[in-house]
Amino acid sequence: MPNFFNEYECPRCDTTWEQEADSMCDDKCPNCNLAVQAHASEEIEEVEDEQA
Numbered sequence: 001m002p003n004f005f006n007e008y009e010c011p012r013c014d015t016t017w018e019q020e021a022d023s024m025c026d027d028k029c030p031n032c033n034l035a036v037q038a039h040a041s042e043e044i045e046e047v048e049d050e051q052a
């Protein structure tokens with residue numbers, strides 16, 4: 001289950017993007033296909049739990 005929100009910034013073409021994953025993992029730039037490490041990562045909290 002994906003519970004991380006990773007942010008990426010390509011050093012080659014300056015494209016930025018985000019992706020949800022189950023860990024802080026590398027991704028490929030959607031523009032130039034360079035492998036990029038996540039520079040920031042946030043844990044996503046489940047919001048199904050609605051307690052009054």
Ligand SMILES: [Zn+2]
Pocket residue numbers: 010011012013014015029030031032033034
């Ligand atoms: Zn790129």
